[in-house]
Every structure is written in C-alpha cells, then in structure tokens.
Amino acid sequence: MNEFDDVIAKLAILEPTEADQPQPAEAAFANLQQRLDQPVVEPQQIPWLRRFTLMTTQQKWVRAAVGSMLGLLIAFFGLTSSGQALASEFLGLFRVQKFAPISISPEAMANLENMDFEGLMPGEMVWDEEAVEPQPVASIDEAISLAPDALVFVPDLGEPTEIAVGGGGSGTLTVDLAAARAILNIAGVDGTLLPDDLDGADISVATEAGIFIQWDEGNTTMVQMPSPSVSYPGNFDPQPIGQALLQFLGMSESEAVRLSNSIDWTSTLILPVPTGVASFQEVLIWGNPGILMTANDGSGSSVIFETRGNVIMLQGDWSADELIALANG
Amino acid sequence: MTITIQNQLSNGPAEDESDGQLLSRLHQGDNVSFEALFHRHYKRLYGLVFRLVGNRAEAEDIVQEVFIRLHQRPPNDAREEHNVSAWLYRVATNTAYNAVRSRNRLWQRNQHLVPEKIDGLAGPEKAAEQEEEAQLVRAALAKLSPMHGQLLLLRQLGLSYAELAEICDVNQNSVGKTLSRAAEAFREAYLRLNTEANTEVTIEDNAR
Numbered sequence: 001m002n003e004f005d006d007v008i009a010k011l012a013i014l015e016p017t018e019a020d021q022p023q024p025a026e027a028a029f030a031n032l033q034q035r036l037d038q039p040v041v042e043p044q045q046i047p048w049l050r051r052f053t054l055m056t057t058q059q060k061w062v063r064a065a066v067g068s069m070l071g072l073l074i075a076f077f078g079l080t081s082s083g084q085a086l087a088s089e090f091l092g093l094f095r096v097q098k099f100a101p102i103s104i105s106p107e108a109m110a111n112l113e114n115m116d117f118e119g120l121m122p123g124e125m126v127w128d129e130e131a132v133e134p135q136p137v138a139s140i141d142e143a144i145s146l147a148p149d150a151l152v153f154v155p156d157l158g159e160p161t162e163i164a165v166g167g168g169g170s171g172t173l174t175v176d177l178a179a180a181r182a183i184l185n186i187a188g189v190d191g192t193l194l195p196d197d198l199d200g201a202d203i204s205v206a207t208e209a210g211i212f213i214q215w216d217e218g219n220t221t222m223v224q225m226p227s228p229s230v231s232y233p234g235n236f237d238p239q240p241i242g243q244a245l246l247q248f249l250g251m252s253e254s255e256a257v258r259l260s261n262s263i264d265w266t267s268t269l270i271l272p273v274p275t276g277v278a279s280f281q282e283v284l285i286w287g288n289p290g291i292l293m294t295a296n297d298g299s300g301s302s303v304i305f306e307t308r309g310n311v312i313m314l315q316g317d318w319s320a321d322e323l324i325a326l327a328n329g
Numbered sequence: 330m331t332i333t334i335q336n337q338l339s340n341g342p343a344e345d346e347s348d349g350q351l352l353s354r355l356h357q358g359d360n361v362s363f364e365a366l367f368h369r370h371y372k373r374l375y376g377l378v379f380r381l382v383g384n385r386a387e388a389e390d391i392v393q394e395v396f397i398r399l400h401q402r403p404p405n406d407a408r409e410e411h412n413v414s415a416w417l418y419r420v421a422t423n424t425a426y427n428a429v430r431s432r433n434r435l436w437q438r439n440q441h442l443v444p445e446k447i448d449g450l451a452g453p454e455k456a457a458e459q460e461e462e463a464q465l466v467r468a469a470l471a472k473l474s475p476m477h478g479q480l481l482l483l484r485q486l487g488l489s490y491a492e493l494a495e496i497c498d499v500n501q502n503s504v505g506k507t508l509s510r511a512a513e514a515f516r517e518a519y520l521r522l523n524t525e526a527n528t529e530v531t532i533e534d535n536a537r
Binding site: 003006007008010012013014019020022023025028031035036121176178179182 | 364367368371372375376379380381383385388389392393396397400423427459462463466467470472474475476481482484485508509512513515516519
C-alpha cells in the first residue's frame with residue numbers, strides 16, 4: 001500500500017456506521033421546508049448606517065480592522081495575539097488612527113457579505129479570547145467599570161435608553177495562502193498578488209471591550225472603544241496585500257495600485273461604503289480627521305473618528321452639521 | 330444499449346435537468362427545482378460533513394444550513410451557475426470546518442472539566458480506541474486547508490478525478506498532484522498530533 005492509499009484507508013474510519021445514517025431525504029426536506037417557512041428578519045430592513053454602527057460592536061469589527069491593515073488578509077480574517085507574542089515575535093503593529101472610505105459596488109459588497117455567508121477564511125483563526133455580544137448594563141458608571149478605557153466623552157442627549165458593553169477579543173490567524181488566493185480568485189482578482197512568504201504567517205489582532213449607548217433623541221447610537229491593534233511579521237510589505245484588498249473591493253488595478261501606494265497601511269482603516277447608499281466626506285473632530293457618512297435615503301448621518309487612542313462612532317437622524325457639533329462635544 | 334445516469338430524484342419534472350438549469354429556475358422562485366437540488370446532493374453532502382464533524386445531528390444540521398443558504402441566496406456568479414455542486418460542497422466544507430474548529434476551541438478551554446479516565450472502567454476498549462483514532466484523524470483534517478480536506482474526503486467517498494475537478498474547482502490535470510499534496514499535509518498533521526497525544530499520555534502516566 002503506498003502512502004496515498006494509506007491516508008485514504010485512515011480516512012475510512014470516519015465513514016458513518018449504520019447508526020449514523022441520516023434521516024431519509026424526504027423527512028430531511030420536510031424539516032428543511034419547516035425551517036424555511038419560519039419568518040426571518042431581513043437585515044436589509046436595518047438602515048445601512050445603523051448596521052455599520054452596530055457592526056462595530058461585533059466580531060466583524062475585529063475582522064475589518066485586520067483586513068484594513070493587511071488588505072486581503074484583512075477583511076477575511078480576524079486575529080490575534082497575546083502581549084507576550086506581540087513583544088517577542090512580531091515587529092509590525094497596526095493601530096487605527098485614520099480612515100479611508102472607498103466606494104464599493106453592490107457586487108463587491110455582495111462579495112464581502114458572501115464571504116462571511118459561505119464561511120470563507122484565508123487561514124485558520126484561533127481565538128485566545130472571543131469577542132462577546134454586547135451585554136446590557138444599568139448605567140454609564142457600570143459600563144466604565146467593565147470597560148475602563150473605552151469612554152472618552154458622552155454627548156449631552158439626556159438619559160440613555162440603552163447602555164451595553166461588549167466586544168473585546170484576541171486571536172491569531174495563520175494564513176493559508178492557497179485559501180486566501182482562492183478567495184481573491186473567486187472575486188476575479190489575481191491571487192498571486194499575495195506574496196508567497198505570506199503562507200503560514202501569523203497575524204494577530206486584539207481589541208478591548210467597547211461601550212454602546214443609545215438615546216431616543218435623534219435616534220442616536222454611539223460606540224466607543226480603544227483602537228484595535230493588529231500585529232504581523234515585520235518583513236511584511238502591506239502594499240501588495242492592500243492592493244489585493246482594494247481590487248477585491250472592486251477597484252480597477254491602476255486605481256488600486258495608486259491608492260495602496262498612498263495609504264499608510266500601519267494606521268489606516270478602510271471603510272467600504274456601498275455606492276449609491278451613502279456619501280462621505282472628511283471632517284475634523286476634536287482636531288483629528290474623521291469621516292462623515294450621510295445616507296442617501298435620508299435615514300441619517302454617521303461619523304467615525306479617532307481620538308486619544310480610541311475609535312468613536314456616532315450615528316443618528318441628524319444633519320451633517322448637527323452631528324459634527326454633537327461629536328465635538 | 331442506452332446508459333442512463335440515475336440521480337437520487339426518483340421522479341418529477343426536474344429529473345433530467347442539469348444543476349445549472351435547476352439553479353436558474355430557483356432564481357425565479359421555483360421551489361420544485363430547489364427540492365430537486367436537495368435530493369440530488371443531500372446524501373453525499375451528508376457523507377462529507379459527517380466525516381468532518383462525526384456527529385449525526387450536527388451533520389444533518391449543517392447540511393440543512395447549507396441548503397437554507399442556497400435557498401436564501403443562491404449563487405449568481407456566472408461561473409457558479411454552471412457548477413452548483415462546487416458551491417454546495419465548498420459551503421458545506423467551510424461550515425463543517427468552522428464547527429469543528431469552534432468545538433476544538435471550546436474543548437481546549439473546558440478540558441479541565443472532563444473527568445479523568447479510570448483504568449478498568451473505560452467501557453468497551455475497542456470502541457473507545459476507534460473513537461480516539463477517529464478524533465485524531467478529524468483533528469488532523471482540521472489542520473488542513475478546507476480545499477485539501479475536502480479533496481481527500483471526497484476521494485475517500487469514491488469520487489472520480491473528473492468529479493473532484495468539478496466540485497473542487499481545480500484543473501482535472503492537477504487533481505492528482507493536489508491530492509498528493511493534501512495527503513502529505515494530512516500525514517504530517519496526523520503524525521504530529523499523534524506524537525503530541527502520546528507525549529501527553531506519558532506525562533500524565535509519570536505524574537501518577
């Protein structure tokens with residue numbers, strides 16, 4: 001028996017036994033039909049800007065942070081690392097300081113969503129600590145006690161209707177170059193943009209718990225959290241990876257090359273904004289550059305900025321000027 | 330003599346239609362074509378997923394999840410329209426891999442809660458050994474890229490190179506080479522995990 005046959009023989013132990021046979025297809029389909037008949041809440045019913053804000057409280061935020069930094073790798077992975085690993089094994093470090101919004105087509109947005117939908121990952125992600133869904137707390141003081149570094153300011157909007165603390169997690173993605181390239185190829189992007197030495201590389205991301213507050217006035221939502229950090233092997237050249245990410249998001253090759261060369265990939269978070277859904281512009285908040293996004297359907301505005309090492313996002317049914325004034329405290 | 334390729338759908342108007350044609354009709358909201366796709370792929374998908382997760386209820390649940398995704402958001406990429414099976418197997422493999430890895434993490438985290446084996450009361454030894462070996466094989470598979478794991482399992486399921494090329498979306502001429510690489514990666518992972526497991530047992534024995 002050669003080595004290949006030996007492997008196939010080993011796999012035979014996984015075959016279902018008599019007791020493991022599935023229910024008959026007809027019964028399985030009836031169960032499936034029952035599940036399909038249950039009413040579902042369409043995520044599209046949530047205005048895009050609100051969805052974006054809520055996303056920042058979830059694990060996707062971690063992935064977005066990573067992605068932004070390491071392009072392709074980025075959006076697809078989430079990551080991780082412990083402090084010791086950070087000190088001893090990694091030389092590169094990403095922290096959010098700036099934002100770069102880019103318009104992406106509905107097709108590219110669908111690529112992003114499908115990736116999540118199909119469970120595609122560019123490697124194996126191991127979480128040292130998984131981000132938790134936001135949990136409600138009774139007061140801002142309690143929120144601060146659970147996430148002491150998260151809150152920089154609280155806008156004067158009266159008594160909040162909801163306060164929650166969540167997120168915070170760390171993990172490491174070990175890149176599987178073949179899988180990462182396959183993801184790019186599915187989107188019609190040349191997978192060989194990713195350098196060979198990426199294979200097996202460990203990329204880590206760490207986020208701390210954030211605070212989520214909601215008010216009735218202006219249907220306002222705010223998220224504040226310490227900037228996520230991403231550490232990666234110091235010999236990484238983020239430019240080609242960033243280029244791959246931008247092309248994955250629908251940019252032409254020439255545009256992606258130009259932009260990826262001008263972006264500081266050690267501190268810039270990419271914000272994908274679906275074309276026709278929202279417009280965006282750069283604004284100054286607390287003296288730092290931020291991005292204001294205004295929904296085209298009039299469902300409100302959203303601003304995201306960084307200050308004192310924290311990322312802050314504020315969203316509500318406000319005009320652009322009102323929201324900027326609110327964000328400036 | 331005419332050879333008819335039978336699929337698992339015993340009757341109904343969709344029997345002779347290709348996956349691509351069924352998908353086109355599914356896009357138009359035709360539930361009969363959805364049911365046809367389900368019957369055509371259910372058993373084999375279950376076989377693949379079961380080998381990865383090793384649990385009937387979980388495997389059935391994952392296969393249902395795959396078809397729910399197909400129903401809610403059928404692939405509409407022009408290339409995928411002609412290769413629904415590639416989409417189905419990819420989603421099934423990814424979902425099963427995610428489930429296994431998530432379970433492994435949970436297990437690692439709660440390992441201290443598992444009672445130690447008491448010598449002499451371990452039940453039928455052979456069954457326990459087999460289960461241990463199956464867990465080792467699954468753990469080794471989980472170390473591979475989903476594509477490599479999928480290729481090996483589908484080959485073990487008896488699929489031809491042509492079928493593997495279609496389902497795994499690889500060139501038929503390179504299936505053999507990719508399979509060899511996958512097998513080598515599996516062997517390495519298996520040997521490493523086996524060594525680690527034996528080392529742990531020795532340390533535990535010495536500690537007693």
